[in-house]
Amino acid sequence: DAGVIQSPRHEVTEMGQEVTLRCKPISGHDYLFWYRQTMMRGLELLIYFNNNVPIDDSGMPEDRFSAKMPNASFSTLKIQPSEPRDSAVYFCAGSSASSYNEQFFGPGTRLTVL
Amino acid sequence: KNEVEQSPQNLTAQEGEFITINCSYSVGISALHWLQQHPGGGIVSLFMLSSGKKKHGRLIATINIQEKHSSLHITASHPRDSAVYICAVSGGSQGNLIFGKGTKLSVKP
Numbered sequence: 563d564a565g566v567i568q569s570p571r572h573e574v575t576e577m578g579q580e581v582t583l584r585c586k587p588i589s590g591h592d593y594l595f596w597y598r599q600t601m602m603r604g605l606e607l608l609i610y611f612n613n614n615v616p617i618d619d620s621g622m623p624e625d626r627f628s629a630k631m632p633n634a635s636f637s638t639l640k641i642q643p644s645e646p647r648d649s650a651v652y653f654c655a656g657s658s659a660s661s662y663n664e665q666f667f668g669p670g671t672r673l674t675v676l
Numbered sequence: 677k678n679e680v681e682q683s684p685q686n687l688t689a690q691e692g693e694f695i696t697i698n699c700s701y702s703v704g705i706s707a708l709h710w711l712q713q714h715p716g717g718g719i720v721s722l723f724m725l726s727s728g729k730k731k732h733g734r735l736i737a738t739i740n741i742q743e744k745h746s747s748l749h750i751t752a753s754h755p756r757d758s759a760v761y762i763c764a765v766s767g768g769s770q771g772n773l774i775f776g777k778g779t780k781l782s783v784k785p
Contacts (some may be wrong), residue, residue: 595772602750603775604775604776604778605762605764607772607773610772650718655719666721667710667718667719667720667721670718
């Protein structure tokens with residue numbers, strides 16, 4: 563298995579533009595998590611899905627952020643419009659059976675909003 | 677909400693030294709995770725434990741549920757161990773990971 567795949571790996575955009583981050587989890591992982599990492603706040607949960615259904619989105623900063631999981635093998639995190647304070651590394655992770663199991667992280671997407 | 681505290685924040689060691697990183701949390705959990713993040717940014721799960729001790733190569737993780745405390749030990753440290761080590765806990769109604777701020781380890785040759 564190729565592991566968790568995220569794209570793009572790096573994204574540089576201008577303030578106000580729409581940004582879409584993509585994640586392909588490991589086959590069979592029924593939980594998918596989106597995390598954000600910044601120097602100031604460290605790693606934080608944004609949202610997580612179970613069997614493609616959003617379970618907890620309380621970490622999503624504001625309405626500019628949205629996430630979808632149309633099927634078991636694909637999820638997107640969209641920011642519209644983007645702002646400089648959204649600059650961070652965004653990680654996708656998956657786990658199987660329960661959210662208490664070991665989580666497998668993707669390589670992350672480094673987002674820079676100018 | 678669970679608070680996860682790690683110490684030290686930064687740690688510099690000489691190659692071969694025994695290293696200990698500590699993690700404490702405030703609320704009961706179902707599992708505690710130790711993660712490693714290398715300078716390139718990738719995050720790897722080292723251990724997930726809910727009681728006792730686990731060992732993998734030169735790494736040992738222990739947890740004391742009553743004291744709400746865990747330690748990560750590295751024996752015979754090596755420069756390639758240089759990374760950020762992150763403690764995270766899961767449990768309760770949220771079912772997601774809550775992270776400590778990480779410990780940046782630098783092992784000098």
